[in-house]
Amino acid sequence: MDTPPVISTVNLVKIYQDGGVPVPAVRGVDLRVEPGEFVAIMGPSGSGKSTLVHMLGGLDVRTSGEIWLDGDRADTLGESAWALLRRRKIGFVFQFFNLVANMTVADNVELPALLAGASPREARERREQLLGALGLADRAGAAPAQLAGGEQQRVALARALANRPRLLLADEPTGNLDSRNTRDVLKLLGQVHRDGQTIVLVTHDARVAGLADRVVSLLDGQIVDDGALPVSRRRPRGGVGDVVELRG
Amino acid sequence: MRPFLLALLAKEPAHGYELKQALEQTFGSAYPSPNIGQIYVTLGRLEKDGLVRAVDVEQSNRPNKKVYYLTAAGREALDDWVDEPTEGPRVRDEFFMKLVLAPMTGIADRMALINRQRRHYLALMRDLNELAERTDPDNQVALLLIEGAMLHLQADLDWLERCQEDLS
Numbered sequence: 001m002d003t004p005p006v007i008s009t010v011n012l013v014k015i016y017q018d019g020g021v022p023v024p025a026v027r028g029v030d031l032r033v034e035p036g037e038f039v040a041i042m043g044p045s046g047s048g049k050s051t052l053v054h055m056l057g058g059l060d061v062r063t064s065g066e067i068w069l070d071g072d073r074a075d076t077l078g079e080s081a082w083a084l085l086r087r088r089k090i091g092f093v094f095q096f097f098n099l100v101a102n103m104t105v106a107d108n109v110e111l112p113a114l115l116a117g118a119s120p121r122e123a124r125e126r127r128e129q130l131l132g133a134l135g136l137a138d139r140a141g142a143a144p145a146q147l148a149g150g151e152q153q154r155v156a157l158a159r160a161l162a163n164r165p166r167l168l169l170a171d172e173p174t175g176n177l178d179s180r181n182t183r184d185v186l187k188l189l190g191q192v193h194r195d196g197q198t199i200v201l202v203t204h205d206a207r208v209a210g211l212a213d214r215v216v217s218l219l220d221g222q223i224v225d226d227g228a229l230p231v232s233r234r235r236p237r238g239g240v241g242d243v244v245e246l247r248g
Numbered sequence: 249m250r251p252f253l254l255a256l257l258a259k260e261p262a263h264g265y266e267l268k269q270a271l272e273q274t275f276g277s278a279y280p281s282p283n284i285g286q287i288y289v290t291l292g293r294l295e296k297d298g299l300v301r302a303v304d305v306e307q308s309n310r311p312n313k314k315v316y317y318l319t320a321a322g323r324e325a326l327d328d329w330v331d332e333p334t335e336g337p338r339v340r341d342e343f344f345m346k347l348v349l350a351p352m353t354g355i356a357d358r359m360a361l362i363n364r365q366r367r368h369y370l371a372l373m374r375d376l377n378e379l380a381e382r383t384d385p386d387n388q389v390a391l392l393l394i395e396g397a398m399l400h401l402q403a404d405l406d407w408l409e410r411c412q413e414d415l416s
Contacts, residue, residue, distance in 0.1 A: 044413050206402045210373030225363035229371045
């Protein structure tokens, strides 16, 4: 039997109410993501990207349409069932981190793995590996409030990956990073993707989107483009020098 | 390539192959290494214009090699190059021309043009990501050059998004 897609949505719609005025944010999205795929969602602000990814993680309730995760209907679940599903299957990187304030960085990262049933040793090893890859090994004992925004964002990514989730969802995971820290995040995303991690992330950072297999573009709550990145026509061996020169 | 060679020769006299190596070592994989023929052609022109002069240096069991050095006029040309402001962003962008003109004739639809261009830019970005990963982490010059190309590409994508919002 074929493995079902990790995500499948059918005519997904979200309409917010703004003082009694309906404001459509997502207007009929059909999206299918296969296991191991890396999908970047792009589009101008207000195009519905964040709303879409929040609905996929059960953090926002859909107005109509269907969400299927791993072949199971998810949009009909209640809040606690979603919480359980996230704990088991989904790592989520929020735009504003949402770290637990009164826990250390290390505990923030280990918690999801422990909740999912990993042994303390496994959780610690995974945490050390992730924080190391993100250049945060020496911040393990700090409290989130002691960290700069870019550091908190990287901790949030480590936490989301701690569990080796079936699905990584992220909303602008490099939005607060300088270019050096972005490089660490890119490297880690590339690495977990090569290891088979399914990733769906919202980004306007082209470096992040350039790692994806496929880009979905949203405009006014609808998908206006969905496809694989082409293999570039100019790809000289030994150096992509003329890619640089192109801009000259 | 003329000013690059003048700059290298301002540092020290060199023969053609040394110039090629110096370019490669400085810019790493981030810059297309010129072929040796191009370098000799350029040196020939610089010599004709009086900006460099060549002396033959005898080698024991090989043919003589030509070592080039900078003349006073060459030094002046180099100073001019350094002092003049470098051209800024291009205002006339070929894609933009396409975007404006093609729909007028019914040849293409704007949304399709923008979507295709976005995918193309992102594929270029992927190549730059890969190039950055392959580049020696100690080669700051090469990494900065790649980062500059990435930032230009990001700006192009942001602009594309603005076009999509306003023109479609």
